[in-house]
Amino acid sequence: MKFSVLALDYDGTLARDGILDKHVKDAIGEVHARGIAVIIVTGRILSDLQRVAGDLHFTDAVVAENGAVLAFPNGHSWLIGRPPEPVFLDELRRRGIAFTAGQCLLETDAVLAPQILAVIRELELPFVLVFNRSRVMVLPQGISKATGLRRALAALRLSTHNAIGVGDAENDHDLLAACEIGVAVSWGSPALQRTADEVIHGEGPSDLAPYIRQASNITRLPPDWMGRDKIVMGTTNGGVPLGFTEHGSNVLVTGDPQSGKSWATGVFCEQLMIHDYCTCVIDPEGDYEQLEALPRVAVLGGDDPLPSLPDLARVLRHPDVSVVINLSRAPYEEKVKYLMTLLPMLGSLRRQTGLPHRIVIDEAHYFLHESNVKELLDLGLGAYTLVTYRASDLNPDVRKAMEIVCVTRTAAPEEAQAIAAMFGAGSADLSSILPTLKDGEATVLLPSPEQGEKKIQRISLLPRLTGHVRHRSKYFDVPIPAGSEFVFTADGRPVGPRCRTFREFIAALGDIPGGVLDGHARRGDFSRWIADVFHDHPLASDLRKLEQRYRLGYVESLSTELARAIRERYEVESELVL
Numbered sequence: 001m002k003f004s005v006l007a008l009d010y011d012g013t014l015a016r017d018g019i020l021d022k023h024v025k026d027a028i029g030e031v032h033a034r035g036i037a038v039i040i041v042t043g044r045i046l047s048d049l050q051r052v053a054g055d056l057h058f059t060d061a062v063v064a065e066n067g068a069v070l071a072f073p074n075g076h077s078w079l080i081g082r083p084p085e086p087v088f089l090d091e092l093r094r095r096g097i098a099f100t101a102g103q104c105l106l107e108t109d110a111v112l113a114p115q116i117l118a119v120i121r122e123l124e125l126p127f128v129l130v131f132n133r134s135r136v137m138v139l140p141q142g143i144s145k146a147t148g149l150r151r152a153l154a155a156l157r158l159s160t161h162n163a164i165g166v167g168d169a170e171n172d173h174d175l176l177a178a179c180e181i182g183v184a185v186s187w188g189s190p191a192l193q194r195t196a197d198e199v200i201h202g203e204g205p206s207d208l209a210p211y212i213r214q215a216s217n218i219t220r221l222p223p224d225w226m227g228r229d230k231i232v233m234g235t236t237n238g239g240v241p242l243g244f245t246e247h248g249s250n251v252l253v254t255g256d257p258q259s260g261k262s263w264a265t266g267v268f269c270e271q272l273m274i275h276d277y278c279t280c281v282i283d284p285e286g287d288y289e290q291l292e293a294l295p296r297v298a299v300l301g302g303d304d305p306l307p308s309l310p311d312l313a314r315v316l317r318h319p320d321v322s323v324v325i326n327l328s329r330a331p332y333e334e335k336v337k338y339l340m341t342l343l344p345m346l347g348s349l350r351r352q353t354g355l356p357h358r359i360v361i362d363e364a365h366y367f368l369h370e371s372n373v374k375e376l377l378d379l380g381l382g383a384y385t386l387v388t389y390r391a392s393d394l395n396p397d398v399r400k401a402m403e404i405v406c407v408t409r410t411a412a413p414e415e416a417q418a419i420a421a422m423f424g425a426g427s428a429d430l431s432s433i434l435p436t437l438k439d440g441e442a443t444v445l446l447p448s449p450e451q452g453e454k455k456i457q458r459i460s461l462l463p464r465l466t467g468h469v470r471h472r473s474k475y476f477d478v479p480i481p482a483g484s485e486f487v488f489t490a491d492g493r494p495v496g497p498r499c500r501t502f503r504e505f506i507a508a509l510g511d512i513p514g515g516v517l518d519g520h521a522r523r524g525d526f527s528r529w530i531a532d533v534f535h536d537h538p539l540a541s542d543l544r545k546l547e548q549r550y551r552l553g554y555v556e557s558l559s560t561e562l563a564r565a566i567r568e569r570y571e572v573e574s575e576l577v578l
Contacts, residue, residue: 001221001248002354002381005163006031006212007149007179010042010049012133012168012188014205018052021205027212029058034216039063039152041145041165041175043132045102046071060156066130066137066171067148068104070155079103080151081140084127091119099138106138132171145171146178159319161277162354164215166200166208167192180221183211219351220248220381231271233264233406234459242459246277246358248383250401254391254419255408257545259437262287263461264406265360265387270465272322272358273297279322280346280356284335284363285541286328290466294322302326302537306338309345316349316356323356328537332366339367340376347378360385363545365393373398389549392418410434412554433458476502476570484533486525490516502566509559517558521547526562539569 006028008014014024032038037060042049046064049056056062062071068081081104092099092106097115099108108116113129113136120127120138130137130144145167153160165172165179168188176182176196184196185208193199200211232243251268255261266288272279273294281288283301292299298315300307300323307315307325315323325342327335346359361367364386368376373395377384386402388394392414399422407430410416416430433456479500486499488508496512499505509517520526524547531540542565549555 001162001180001357001383002350003036003162003164003215003218003221004354005037005039005153005158005160005179006215007039007041007163007165007175009145009167009169009172009175010040010044010053012205013166013172013185013208014040015052016205020053021209023206023209024212025058027209027216031212031216032058032060036216037061037156037158039149041067041149041167043105043107043130043135043137043145043171045100045105045107046077047102061152063145063148063152065102065105066132066139067143067145067174068139069102070148070151072155080148081105081143084138085125088119088123088125088127091123092116095119104140104143107135108138110134110136112136130171132169137171144174146174149175149178154320157317157319159276159278159354159357161319161357162221164221166211231268231275232462233267234461236457236459242457243271244404246272246275248357248381249403250379250382251385251404251406252391252399252402252422253385253387253406253408254415255389255410255434255437256412257389257549258542259389259409260461261387261389261408262362263464264408265362265385266291266464266466267462268385268406269322269360270294274465276320277322277357278316278319278355279358279360280316281322281324281360282327282339282342282362283324284327284366285544286326286537287362287541288324289326289538291322291324293466296320297322297324299324299326302329306330309341312342313345313349316346317353319355319357328541329531336367343367343376347376347381350381350383351378358383358385360387362387364388364398365390368398369393369395371395377401389415391415407434407437409437430456480533486529488512488516488520490519502570506563506566509563512559514558521550521558536569539565542569 014020028038039061040059041063043066044064046069049064057073069077070080071077083104097112099106110131116138117129126141127138128141130139160178161180163179164181164183165175166183167175168185170189172192181197183198183200184193186199186201187204200208230243231246232241234242236242253261253265269279269281269291289299291297315321365388379401402422405419407419413431416434420430486505488495495516496508499508527540527544527547530536530543546561546565550558555561
């Protein structure tokens with residue numbers, strides 16, 4: 001992940017006795033000049049912060065009153081929380097409870113907390129108490145530094161996944177938890193230090209300046225501190241969830257065709273999107289359209305023209321939006337040409353803005369086998385997911401950059417050897433395990449060295465949230481119009497029956513000479529017929545892959561595999577033996 005946001009508490013972190021440390025202010029100015037957004041997140045009332053800190057134009061936004069007020073340097077501000085009701089303020093005054101009131105927040109001595117809580121209970125008000133050292137704040141329910149920060153980042157079109165948050169006190173727990181990396185200062189709360197990803201050691205705010213300057217020089221967030229969100233891929237035989245934290249690692253998903261690669265990748269993408277990681281899925285064969293069922297996911301391409309790169313870049317500038325680019329209708333040459341410009345654009349966009357957080361490339365062997373991979377992929381930032389049934393065909397530089405490998409069933413010894421070579425794992429172990437894995441249910445996960453031991457772990461994949469709906473058997477015998485049937489030909493002359501239904505097509509396969517089937521497969525006629533006549537692009541994608549494997553010599557019985565793909569798609573029990 002690119003470092004794009006620095007979220008800082010004020011009192012005790014940047015300032016002592018309300019006075020902003022000069023060294024820290026200079027360091028913040030350097031960070032800001034490098035294009036990193038700076039947001040002050042404080043419990044102070046906004047007017048009070050402006051009084052003690054002076055001009056706040058060194059920030060991109062201020063979250064005041066512990067998340068209840070949001071302000072920008074241009075003077076615009078608005079309330080996130082609801083102001084307290086007059087009856088509450090009147091009752092506090094009647095009981096002689098001294099307090100300072102902001103626009104939403106009330107603040108007073110912590111020793112008065114029991115009396116304030118009694119008033120809240122008697123009046124049945126939706127307020128909570130938040131302690132900050134010797135003071136206590138009264139806030140509307142649901143308001144915290146984290147909620148205020150998220151509203152500020154949404155307005156700036158930035159993401160917490162690109163943020164480092166720094167705080168010192170007990171009201172900073174939510175702030176640190178919201179950021180990708182949460183940092184506590186050693187002169188602050190011991191409890192906050194115990195939960196932080198990192199602790200800055202020193203005696204006071206001036207010791208924060210070197211850390212800020214060091215952070216301004218990094219491009220990628222330090223992976224050792226990242227990733228509270230666990231991306232769970234499945235469970236072990238004992239039912240224990242198994243996955244990995246989103247450290248921005250490069251991930252390879254590989255295995256035989258029809259072994260569950262798309263299922264595993266879909267599980268991975270679903271969890272990324274649910275955890276608000278902006279994800280861009282490059283989908284050459286239309287396998288991931290179902291992800292559009294998730295919130296804030298858009299599918300572009302498919303039956304529509306492919307998105308222009310400027311339009312796509314504008315969509316991906318929204319951190320809460322994920323995109324699936326469906327290339328299934330484009331010819332192979334057009335797909336390759338499109339990706340030759342798309343991939344560098346995505347890398348450049350991510351280096352500039354931090355978005356998208358992850359780039360997923362299906363059928364990666366089509367595009368990443370040449371020596372130009374370093375021009376296509378920004379491997380320095382990482383966070384690529386590559387999906388392929390031919391890991392051995394990937395460029396060696398790409399294979400070397402993969403940090404996590406998820407493998408579904410793999411019968412080809414050369415593929416097992418290529419995978420083993422990437423991690424030094426025993427190829428004998430892989431060769432015995434990979435062919436036994438069940439379709440879409442189990443995988444082997446090889447964690448990266450940074451994430452612990454490299455042993456092979458067998459898991460059962462999680463169910464998909466966006467599963468296929470395939471109740472299409474009623475279409476198996478529906479005839480298509482005359483003139484659209486499939487006609488087997490040899491030397492331009494018809495061979496066998498004209499097939500107007502799927503049943504007729506499967507029945508004819510067993511009687512068609514192998515040479516005729518060979519010609520149709522090499523020309524891509526089967527997948528083209530399905531796409532152009534039936535408009536069933538997922539099935540057309542499956543047949544296109546089958547034709548490609550056949551041309552490479554990996555299909556023993558073309559007629560059997562064609563029939564199996566159609567029956568599986570349309571949920572028809574086989575009554576035809578080929």
